[in-house]
Amino acid sequence: MSIPVPVLLTLLVLSACQGHMAALLQTSNFLKESIRLLSVLLETEVSCDKMNVTNIFADNKHDNDMEILCKATTVTWEGGICHSYLKGISVNLLQLIRRKSTVHKAPCPVAAGNTTSLKDFLVNLRRVLQRLVKD
Template sequence: MSIPVPVLLTFLALSACQGHTAALLQTSNLLKESIRLLSELLETKVSCDNVNVTNIFAGNMKDSNMETLCKATTVAWESRSCHRHLEGISLNLLSLLRRKSAVHKAPCPVAAGNTTSLNYFLTELRKVLQRLVKD
């Protein structure tokens, strides 16, 4: 059984492009999965919603998206005992960092002092991730 030449050429062309497309798709999937987990977590009322966490969004206009994600990874990991979704979110963000940034390696240091509720942190993180999906 032989494969027609046009089919073989199409297959080879698609194979050559697959690496870049697969990486973009995987990044997009990690972002979308994290947004889904954040949405579920925000809809669920948990006793630690009002727990204070470091406010990485206070004055982060100077932070790059990768730096913000790196800090968010740290805060989510430190808060994972509150809800199981936070561990998944943290691992997704860590995977994104490994793919997108050679500079930022989690855990990133987060400045102590300025705090906010876990609920506010989750809401702001979802906004950042939604903005990244659109970009």
């Protein structure tokens, strides 16, 4: 029993498309879950809201999205002492970087310099993630 070549090619193309779609859905899920965690954190009164963290958004005109996410992974991991959701966000961002970038290896170094409150950092991060979901 032989299968015609056009049928085999069609099956091959469909299986490749499903793998790509599954990867996109996983990426989307990491982004959406991180946005959800950020929203919960921003609605919750935590004692370290005013804690200063490195402001990776101050001069990110030269940074691409993956570099911003890589730096955000570092900042959220360091802020994990404040709230466990930050570690969850950091893990999600780490998974995104591993799936999407061969250049960046998280956690990325973050230069000391400008600082901002943790709350402002989280607002900016949520805005970036929401933009990425729309794209």
